[in-house]
Amino acid sequence: WEEFIRELVYEKEFKKLGIVCTKEELYDQMLVHPHSIVVSQFRDQQTQQIAKEFANPDGSLNVRELNKLVSQFKPEQDEMWGNLETYVQQSRLMEKYSALIKGGLYTTSVEAKMNYAVQATSYDVRFVLKKYTDIPDANVKVTEEDIQTYYNEHLYEFQNDIPSRSIEYVTWDVVPSKADIDTLNNELSRIAAEFRKTAADEDAAFTVAENDGRADTTSSLKEKMSPSIPDSFYTSPAGTVYGPYNENRTYKVIKIRGTEQINDSAKVRHILISVPNERNPNIKRSVAQSKSLADSLTALLKKDRKRFDEFVEKYSDDPGKTKPNIKQNPQVLMNTQVFPNPKDTNNYTGKGGNYGWMKESSRFVESFKDYGMKGKKGDIGVVPSEFGFHIMEVLEVSKTTKTKYKIATISRELKPSDITRQDFMQKASDFAGQNNTAEKFQKAVEAQKLNKRLHEDLKENDPFIPGFQNPGESPKEMIRDVYKGKAGDVIPPRIIGERIIVVLITKTRERGPSELEFVKDDITNKVRDQKKAEIIINDFK
Structure with a gap:
């Protein structure tokens, strides 16, 4: 609409x-x-x-x-x-358009007086109410003649300006077969054998070659990794390979490259020296000049860290550097603390470039977060990121540490093979061919206990059919097929994304007055309400 x-x-x-x-x-x-x-x-x-x-x-x-x-x-x-x-x-x-209308509308003094008078005037009233629902539908008889009469007298209500179709449809998920799984397992087992022979300094290049040009060497905490990985893997020496294993329909082979200890949490502050890019079009200095400024300020801070607040105010491009006004809004302190320590005045965003305590799970860019997680109290240095150069100081670190595992990963998404897709398509084609009438379609759906879906108002330009709304699931070809057919036709299957759909056209609605069968239920309700209204009015007399 x-x-x-x-x-x-x-x-x-x-x-x-x-x-x-x-x-x-x-x-x-x-x-x-x-x-x-x-x-x-x-x-x-x-x-x-x-x-x-x-x-x-x-x-x-x-x-x-x-x-x-x-x-x-x-x-x-x-x-x-x-x-x-x-x-x-x-x-x-x-x-x-709305802004133009808003700018062009205003209330005159006369209208203001009228509005005030209306709002300032009230009336005391008493009324009784009887709802249509108080009368059972079974007590009101609606005949075919009543429905036809209402339809004839109210054709203007049922004008249809846009053609539409009513459809019923069944779908089949195209899922990988056991043969597809076995093929993928065999391929990754072969890769795992080669991975074990790969030297440590070649791991990254190996992942690039086997992941379609994408390197996959990361560090991760145990709790962030798949529960499919056995505990013994985490105590294995560097070079140990595990897999293939299944993680959300992606089969993986992983290699442990080493471990590193990180702080459980850390508190840092920073000064951001931005570089010129699309986010900072007003930055006039070059990247080299930004780096030089960051290095110079860092050298000064190593001699006198008391100037950090001063440099934050003077040089930092971080919009989050503004100090919250605790006196005016004490809620700010409570809302921005990461750890519940009210005596920690550095523990809120903005205080001298401070972002409070952060953990491995905190939402910061990796280089920024790594400096705190891997640093020691008192460390100060320049950290590059996509935002520019951060002059970072580690203010505090937790007494506890965690182990991160350096992992190289080869992964393959489990997908149906062409043969599997053809098998499913043949199954759907057989269904459509053998059940090519509305009656056969309905009986087959019931006999095979298929999940049938209905859609009553399919337009020719609709971007989707209910249930086919995910990226890569464009049903435009099927909608075109539907509009080439007529009521009662069973449309041959189409594969959409990873599913196959077979459609039965139940009704067609063209431009002009809707046929009675399309609006009969609506008219029945309206006529019934009219008759109930007559009963209620007579009761009130």
Whole structure:
């Protein structure tokens, strides 16, 4: 409905008023200063926080990571991104239009007096109420003649401006076969044997070669790794290989390259010297000049650390450096403390560049976090990141430490093979061919205990069919097939993503008055309510 209103009403107004969203503006709203619609795609639905891998230290969306993600999109993801661009563009047009209306509306003094009079006047009333639901439906008889009469007299209510179809459909998940699993296990077992022979200094190159050009050498805590990995692996010497094992339909082979001890938690403060990039277009110095400034300030701080607060105020480009006003808002202190220690005045964001205590799970860029997790109390140095150069000082570290395991990983996603996909497609084709009428379709669904779904209002330009809304699941070809058919047709199967769909067209609705069968239930309810109203009115007389 909103799409219908936009096309028929708003687009004409946009053209008349010259409201546009240029390509340059759209690019800015998508990739430079992302629109709230774009940002929302990266938020956790429960916590409303930006996903860790796309978050800045302050919790905002990391534009560089966003651009990197978009540059690596596959064709189906490009299509999804294009749909999002259209949505953002339409939102920007509506925002501009709303702003114009808001700026052009005002309340006159006469209207203000009238509004005041209406709001200031009240009446005492008494009333009785009897609901339609107080009368059982079984007590009201609605005949076919009643329905036909209402339909004839109210055809204007049932005008259909956009053709639609009602469909029923069944689906099959295309899942890997045992042969697919065995093939993948054999391939990774062969790789594991080679991995054991690989020298430590060649591990990274080996992961690049076996992961389609992607290096995968990381450090991780035991609790962050798969529970499928046995405890014995963590006490094994460097060079030990484990796998293949299954982790969420991804089969992996891992190699332990060593261990390192990190602080359980650490408290740091920093001064951010930004570098020129798309986020900081106003930075005039070069990257080399930014590094030189960071080195110079670090040298001064090593001689006199009491100047840290002074340098934060004078040089830091971190917008989070502002000190909260505890006197005006004591809630700030309570909300921003990471560890419950009210006597720790450094333990809130902004105090001299302080971010309080952080842990391995804290949402900071890796280089920033690593400096605290691996550092010692009193360490001070320059740490590069995508934001620039951080002059970091470790203020405190926990007495306890944790072990991180240096791991190299080879991974393969478990997918159905072409043969498996063909087998499932043949099964669906047999179903559609043998059950090519509405009656046969319904009987087969019941006999095979398939999960049948219904959709009553499928438009030709709908972007999805309910249940097929994930990235890479575009049902446009199937929708086109449906619109080529007629009521009662069983449409041959289509494979969409990792599922196959077979559709039965139950009804077709063309432009003009809706056929009675489409609106019969609605009319029945309306006629019944009319008859109940007559009963209630007679009761009140």
